[in-house]
Amino acid sequence: MDRAFLKAGHLPTLIAAFLYFDLSFMVWVLLGPLGIAISHTLHLNASQKGLLVAMPVLAGAGFRVALGTCVDIFGARRTAIVAQIVVIWGLVITWLLAPSTYEAMFPVALLLGVAGASFAVALPLVSGWYPPQYQGTALGIAGAGNSGTALAALVAPALAAKFGWVNVLGLAALPLTMVLFTFLALAKEPPRRRPPGGLRAWLPLLRSGDAWTLMGMYAVTFGGFVGLASFLTIYFNDQYGLQPATAGLCTATIVFAGSFVRPLGGALADRIGGTSALSILFGAACIIYLLIGVGLPSLSLALAAFFIGMMLLGLANGAVFQLVPVCFPQSVGILTGLVGMSGGIGGFCLPVLLGTVRHATGRYGTAFLLFSAITLLGLAVSLLARIRWAKTRDLVAGGRA
Numbered sequence: 030m031d032r033a034f035l036k037a038g039h040l041p042t043l044i045a046a047f048l049y050f051d052l053s054f055m056v057w058v059l060l061g062p063l064g065i066a067i068s069h070t071l072h073l074n075a076s077q078k079g080l081l082v083a084m085p086v087l088a089g090a091g092f093r094v095a096l097g098t099c100v101d102i103f104g105a106r107r108t109a110i111v112a113q114i115v116v117i118w119g120l121v122i123t124w125l126l127a128p129s130t131y132e133a134m135f136p137v138a139l140l141l142g143v144a145g146a147s148f149a150v151a152l153p154l155v156s157g158w159y160p161p162q163y164q165g166t167a168l169g170i171a172g173a174g175n176s177g178t179a180l181a182a183l184v185a186p187a188l189a190a191k192f193g194w195v196n197v198l199g200l201a202a203l204p205l206t207m208v209l210f211t212f213l214a215l216a217k218e219p220p221r222r223r224p225p226g227g228l229r230a231w232l233p234l235l236r237s238g239d240a241w242t243l244m245g246m247y248a249v250t251f252g253g254f255v256g257l258a259s260f261l262t263i264y265f266n267d268q269y270g271l272q273p274a275t276a277g278l279c280t281a282t283i284v285f286a287g288s289f290v291r292p293l294g295g296a297l298a299d300r301i302g303g304t305s306a307l308s309i310l311f312g313a314a315c316i317i318y319l320l321i322g323v324g325l326p327s328l329s330l331a332l333a334a335f336f337i338g339m340m341l342l343g344l345a346n347g348a349v350f351q352l353v354p355v356c357f358p359q360s361v362g363i364l365t366g367l368v369g370m371s372g373g374i375g376g377f378c379l380p381v382l383l384g385t386v387r388h389a390t391g392r393y394g395t396a397f398l399l400f401s402a403i404t405l406l407g408l409a410v411s412l413l414a415r416i417r418w419a420k421t422r423d424l425v426a427g428g429r430a
Contacts, residue, residue: 060259090145090372179280
């Protein structure tokens with residue numbers, strides 16, 4: 030991080046956005062690390078487990094559009110504060126009510142989706158403070174809050190074993206409250222505010238092939254990241270018989286790899302262009318998940334493959350969001366919500382696919398082969414976008430597609 034970058038924006042807001050994003054994401058995927066304990070209590074099969082851990086991801090996808098619009102109307106800081114208060118009180122109420130049936134978990138999933146929508150708030154908050162040549166780096170740092178998914182995998186299974194999974198949901202309100210006060214002290218509304226456009230502002234984006242291209246790319250990159258982050262604890266328990274705490278530790282290590290390389294993905298995209306970076310990353314991810322789908326003979330090889338695969342997805346997440354303010358500088362808030370929604374939909378589909386395939390066949394291999402094929406499609410889309418945007422867009426160095 031060079032001195033010019035530190036002077037270019039507002040570092041306290043960047044720190045506040047990262048913390049808000051990080052702890053919100055920890056809460057968003059809690060049902061995944063808690064899935065083993067919940068499934069034992071509620072007697073869930075593999076398909077039900079997949080659907081349960083995927084539901085907060087889908088809910089987050091919908092809320093991202095709503096909060097992205099609120100950012101453009103009310104400002105990112107105000108939107109973040111209200112959303113955080115809703116999640117904190119929701120967790121406290123959930124702890125008091127102690128849901129005890131499969132059906133009762135779906136309102137909980139809806140609440141956790143509000144935390145997942147923090148993505149559509151934190152990134153516009155940061156984007157408004159930084160000039161084009163630092164967008165990829167700044168958004169990558171804020172987006173490294175993905176690491177909250179690793180925190181959930183690291184601590185939630187052990188806490189559930191000691192205190193019970195319902196109490197873990199209540200305990201999660203404590204760090205969220207601490208981060209809320211930190212956010213109130215550090216975060217400032219960015220000086221560049223986009224005029225609110227309401228539904229009329231959505232229509233040009235929904236008619237734009239470029240916007241759908243970004244949404245499709247992110248459905249693969251972030252969908253793969255958060256889908257695996259929410260399901261791998263269950264996967265390692267089912268596939269290799271690891272105890273919940275050990276499975277959570279393995280998942281946390283893998284997810285940390287994908288989280289903290291996200292700024293590098295943004296910086297790489299700043300340097301060589303977002304579509305060029307994505308072409309490389311999608312190609313490499315296709316190979317890795319093909320190997321996982323075919324089958325690896327040992328746990329150590331599987332851990333190494335997932336580690337590399339998650340790093341590639343994390344880098345690609347940063348690269349996609351370098352393209353958002355470059356291609357659509359006047360619609361960052363709304364497009365962040367739309368792109369984030371598509372990523373959430375992708376993150377919903379992957380755990381459901383994994384659980385359904387496991388329930389139907391007793392194995393996960395086919396699901397990973399399908400995901401490998403999807404990353405191959407992402408490679409093709411990236412190459413086509415690179416050719417098309419090189420002809421139609423005048424993107425200068427420091428803000429290239």
